[in-house]
Amino acid sequence: MRTETVVEVCRISKSFGRQSRVLCDVSLTLKRGEMVALIGASGSGKSTLIRTIGGLIPVDAAPANGDGACGVVRLFGLPMQENGRVTRHAKALRARTGVIFQQFNLVPRLSVLTNVCIGSLGQRRTLLGAGGYFAAEDKRTAMRALDRVGIAQLALQRGSDISGGQQQRAAIARTLVQRAELLLADEPLASLDPSSSKRVMNILSDLNREDGITVLVSLHQVEYAIKYCPRTIALRNGAIVYDGPSAALGRDFLNEIYGEESEQLFVPGFDAPAVHAVSTLPGEDVSVPATTVPSLRIASSPAQIDARQTA
Numbered sequence: 001m002r003t004e005t006v007v008e009v010c011r012i013s014k015s016f017g018r019q020s021r022v023l024c025d026v027s028l029t030l031k032r033g034e035m036v037a038l039i040g041a042s043g044s045g046k047s048t049l050i051r052t053i054g055g056l057i058p059v060d061a062a063p064a065n066g067d068g069a070c071g072v073v074r075l076f077g078l079p080m081q082e083n084g085r086v087t088r089h090a091k092a093l094r095a096r097t098g099v100i101f102q103q104f105n106l107v108p109r110l111s112v113l114t115n116v117c118i119g120s121l122g123q124r125r126t127l128l129g130a131g132g133y134f135a136a137e138d139k140r141t142a143m144r145a146l147d148r149v150g151i152a153q154l155a156l157q158r159g160s161d162i163s164g165g166q167q168q169r170a171a172i173a174r175t176l177v178q179r180a181e182l183l184l185a186d187e188p189l190a191s192l193d194p195s196s197s198k199r200v201m202n203i204l205s206d207l208n209r210e211d212g213i214t215v216l217v218s219l220h221q222v223e224y225a226i227k228y229c230p231r232t233i234a235l236r237n238g239a240i241v242y243d244g245p246s247a248a249l250g251r252d253f254l255n256e257i258y259g260e261e262s263e264q265l266f267v268p269g270f271d272a273p274a275v276h277a278v279s280t281l282p283g284e285d286v287s288v289p290a291t292t293v294p295s296l297r298i299a300s301s302p303a304q305i306d307a308r309q310t311a
C-alpha cells in the first residue's frame, strides 16, 4: 500500500514587497505519520514556510514563462495554494491542520478550557447557542485533551495566567480537540526552558506515534531534531540545503552546510549522540548508527532532494 502524501510543496517562492525572496524554489513532501524537523538559522525562512503550508500567507505566483516552477501547496491531495492564491479548499484543509505558534496561542482573558474548546469550532456546521457557550460534550472532550497533555488541573485558569510551556501544551490540546491530522508547529520551544521544551517535544512525539498525526516542527536547536524527529529539512537563506535523516546532523556536517551560522543551532556543550533510535512511521522503529549513515551530499537542487526522499 502506498503511504499517503499529506503535504506536497512544489517549487514555491515567497517575497514580501520589494524585498529579495524569503523562500526560493522550495519543494518538499511529507507522508502521513512522519515527524519532521525544520531547522535553520534565524531569518532562514522557517516561519514563512510553515505559514505558507498552513495557507496563512500566499506564495508568489509562478512566473508567466513557466520556467518549470509550479508554485503549488497541496494538503491531503487538494490544493491549498496555487497561482499565488489561497484556494477555496483552504477552509476545509485548515480544519484538518493544527498550527502552533511561538507564542500568543491562547486568548489571554478566556479560560484554558474555553481556549481548548475553540478547537471544536471547525467541526461545527451550526453556530454556538445563545451566549456562545460550549456544550457539555465539547467541554468533556477538551478536558480529556488537557488531561492528555498533563494540565487538566489548569482548566479554569485564564490563558494569560499559565506558563509559556503550559500555554504550548494547551495549544496542542486544542489541536487534539480539532482532530487535526497534520500539526504545523512554528518554533514551539522558542521561549521555553529545557524541561518545558522536553515535555512539549515528548507530547508531540506521542501524538505522532500513538495517533499517527503528521508533524512538521520548526526548531532552533538541532539536538531536539536529532532526538525526536527521524527526518530533518534544513533551510538556509530560504532554500532547502538538506533533507534527510536527522541522525546525520553532526557538528561537522552542519558546519559544512551552514559555516559559522551552524553555531546558532547548538546549545552549548552539545555533542551529537552516536546512535539515534528513530521512528519513520508509527510502529516502525529503526536505529541509525550515525557512523553508518551514507555520506550525505548537501542538496543543491529540488531534483536531488526528491531523489533522496524516494530512495
Ligand SMILES: Nc1ncnc2c1ncn2[C@@H]1O[C@H](COP(=O)(O)OP(=O)(O)OP(=O)(O)O)[C@@H](O)[C@H]1O
Pocket (backbone or CB within 6 Å): 016, 019, 022, 040, 041, 042, 043, 044, 045, 046, 047, 048, 049, 187
Ligand atoms: N510579513 C513580513 N514582511 C516582511 N518581511 C518578512 C515578513 N515575514 C518575514 N519576513 C522576513 O523574511 C525573512 C524570514 O523570516 P522567517 O520569520 O520566516 O524566518 P525564521 O527562520 O522563522 O526566523 P526566526 O528563527 O528568527 O523566527 C526574514 O528576513 C524576515 O524579516
